[in-house]
Structure formats: structure tokens, C-alpha cells
Amino acid sequence: MKDEQKSREELLKELIELRRAVVTNDSEQRLREEYSKVKQNEQKYRDCFENSSEAIFIHDLNGRIIDVNQKTLTLFGYGKSEINMISMSELVNTTEETKYRNALETLMSDGAATFEIDLKRKNGEPFPAEVSASTFAVGGEKVIQGIVRNISERRRAEEEFRKYRKHLEAFVAQRTDQLEAANKELESFAYSVSHDLRAPLRAMEGFANALLEDYAERLDEVGKDYARRVVSAAQHMDILIQDLLAYSRLSRAALKPGAVSLDSVLGEVMHQLSSDIQNVDAQIRVERPLPEVMGDHATLVQVLSNLLSNAIKFVEPGVKPRVSIWAEEMNGKVRLWVEDTGIGIPPEYHDRIFRIFERLQSAEAYPGTGVGLAIVKKGLERMGGRAGVNSTPGSGSKFWVELRMKGF
């Protein structure tokens, strides 16, 4: 029994020791594992640092380099042992010292800074770089860590971009000059059209007239008819030239847009057309007051003059023209309507009539040049507005022009 008891105590001791041994062994194992894990982690960070595609550096406040990665060594052309011997300032291009000092001051006061600066390689070759750096503490000591990027490529691209932009500016300036020259030429062309082409017309008209007056008794009816045809053809060509000139001037002239009273525009137009209105005994009803619109006064007079003279011209023979004019306001726009009781326009021609020289009627039935509605359309385009027509043959036409309301 005693033996048994002893052995029992001994057994217990052994058991405790054994257990202790087991525990010790266990923690040692764990420690070893922990250690290798830490080492692995450390290696992982080191690998990250070393293999980063960015050039990373760490230095102290005196500029002594503490650590750099492989990319930094490649960038500056130093070996690992060499770079630990030099200070940061030796990597900065000599011309950039003040800039570097200022950047360091910002970095120290703000804790972080990004700046562009020219750095230099071991062989003295400078290169433009962007540096992003920040400060942090290691074991109570402040250090500076940052990334250096070679921005030669970006600089080259920027330079290229600048060159292209300069080239483009020069190109645009040259084209503008050419356009201005072309415009000048067009103006002098229009001038010679107005001046030189009309001189022979005056002669044709004048001398055919002289024939009719001074040699009337020596001309038979056919001869007189021929002379009269020369007169009317010359007169028609004169109107054609005047309309063309008006159209080309409208395309080129500098407009003076502003608030324009449609009442005053219409008043001027009625005055201009007063003899035509009287000749055909036209009835014109205007719903006054008409609003003010944003446009150019002279252009609007031209536009409305064409619309109104069309309205009193294109009626069935013997019919007294009746015209209504009123305005509609909506969404900041004004639509001015000119409604007539004329012959109307088939829908398929509603677009075509606004083109230059387009005519639907023979010149014998309704004289004209086919420029009037082209002037209406061009004028509205130049003023930022629109024009159109609603019409069916036999029941008149409703022409409209649309412009921004005053103040919109």
C-alpha cells in the first residue's frame, strides 16, 4: 500500500512535471511559430517595399538616407551601399536648391507635400520628377518617407501638347485671315455687282426708252413691243441684282441685336409699302400692341416687308387682299403671324419656297425674283429665330416668324 501510495505521489509529481514540460514545449512551439510568422510578414513588407514599381525613400530630418528600394536605386543609378553614404540634397539638381528647401518647409509644417522638382542621377544627368512625401515618427524620431516619379514622359507629352496647341492656334489664325480675305473679296464682288453690272442695265433701259420716245413714229407695233421687252427685262434684272445684294449683305453684315418693338417695325414696313398697299386696295388688320422681341431692327424690317408684300401680291386676279397680323407669346418666345387670303401653297412646297430663287408661280402671273422668302429665312437664322408657313391651296397662307421675347 505504501509503495502504492508513494508511487501515486511520484506519479502525480511526474504528471505535473510532464504537464509543465508539455506546456513549456507548447509555448515554445507557439513562440517559434509566431516568430516565423512575424518574419514572414516582415519579409512580405520588405518584398512590397523592394519590388514596388514606385521609387520609395526614407530619410531623416538631416537628409541622411535611411532606406531606399530597388526602384530608387535604378532611378538614380546608385548601388545600395553607395546611396547610404550620401544625403538627400545630393540627389537634387543644383538649380533647384531653393525650391527644394521651400518644399521641405511645407512638408515639415503640413506633414505632407507633393511637388515637382528637377533631380539628378549619379552621373549628373538631371530629370524632372514629382515627389510625394510625408513625415512620420519611428521610435520617437521623425523621419520623411516619400515616392519619386520620373515625369520626363509627362513633360514631353505636355510639351508636345503645347506645340500642338500653338500649331492649332497658328492654323486657326491663318484660316481666319483667309476667311476674312475671302469675305473682303466677296464684299468687293458684291460692290462691283452693284456698281458695274447695273451700269449697262441703265444704258439698256435708257436707250430702249429713248427709242420708244424719240423714234416712235418710225417703229411699228412689233418694234415697239421689242423695245418695251428690253425695258422690262432690264428693270427685272435690276430688281434681281438688288435682291441678291440684299441677301448677300444679310449673310455678311454684323447685326446689332437688341430689344425691338414689332409695332415700330411694322409701322416702318407699312410706310415703305404704302403705295403698293393702296394700289391693290389691300385691307391690313393688325392686333396691336405687338410685343417686343430680341432681334435686329433693320433685318426685321426687311423680313416683314417681304412677308407683307407677298401677302398682298399672291391673290387671285381681282381679289382684294386681306391680311391679318398678330403675335402669340409662349415659353419666352414670340411668334408673329401674317395671315393672308391669297392663293395658298401646296404642302409639298412649304420647305422649298424658303430657298433662294425658288418660285412656284410664273413671273408673268406674279412678278418677283424668288429671293424674298430666302431673305426671311436667312434673316431669322441670323437673329437666332425661325420661320415657317401653314397653308393649303385656295384658303390662304399663314406665315410665321419666331424670335425670343424681350428679356429672354
Place this chain on the structure above:
Amino acid sequence: MTTNSHTILLVEDDHNDVLLIKRAFQKVKIANPIIVLNDGEQAISYLAGREPYIERPLPVLILLDLKLPRKSGHEVLEWLRQQQKLRRLPVVVLTASCESSDINRAYDLGANSYLVKPVTFDALVEMVKTLNLYWLIFNKTAEVGND
């Protein structure tokens, strides 16, 4: 220098226009003699009284075209307004151009009136009729040839 004449000076290079303007004057029965000069240089020589115009009568009215050989109507006008003894002569521009740049320049240089040649002869007759009434009958001309 003959003053107080009734001569009208027509500076015009287009012979057709000269004929038509003369015919219009006849129609309106204007008796004033018309002297025609065909370019700007002739006009200046005439007004200055140089060879071969030493004995020229000074006109009561100048009808001046703008587009002229040698010297333009604008140049004639500019020269005329700088002449101490001639600058008060009334000048009516009679031209085909209705370009506002021509019109403005003519007035800037001292034109008294600006008329655009009409294409129809009837309109020309109307214009000459009014011209006669206004410039030759109603209008009071200034002294010319005195400072």
C-alpha cells in the same frame, strides 16, 4: 476766273450715263450748260484752273461720280474741300454705289448730297427734276473764290 456762272460740272466716265443724264436734263428743260469731265484728274485740273482749263468758268454745282479713272470721286472731294477758294462749291455725288461705306465716306469728306443712279430712265428724269428744283432754283449757294 469767271464766277457767277450757271455751269454744271458733270464728272462721269460712263458715256452712256453721260448721254442719259444729258437727255434727262433736256427733258426737264434745264438750260444750264453742262461741262463733262471723264476722270478725277481732269476734274481737279479743271477746278484748279490748270492747262487746258485756265479760262474755265467755275461751276454752280458739281455732279460727281465716285468710281472714276485716275482719281476717284472721293479723292476729288477730299482735294476740293482743302482748297481755300473752292471748298464751298456744292457737290452732289451721283453714283451707282449704295454701299454704306461709300455713302459715309462721301459725307465725311464733305459731300452736300448723295444720289444713287436709278436704273429706269423715268426715275432718272424724276431725280433730275428734283435736283433742278432744289440745287439750282431754291438752294442759296455760298460765295466762292473769297476767303
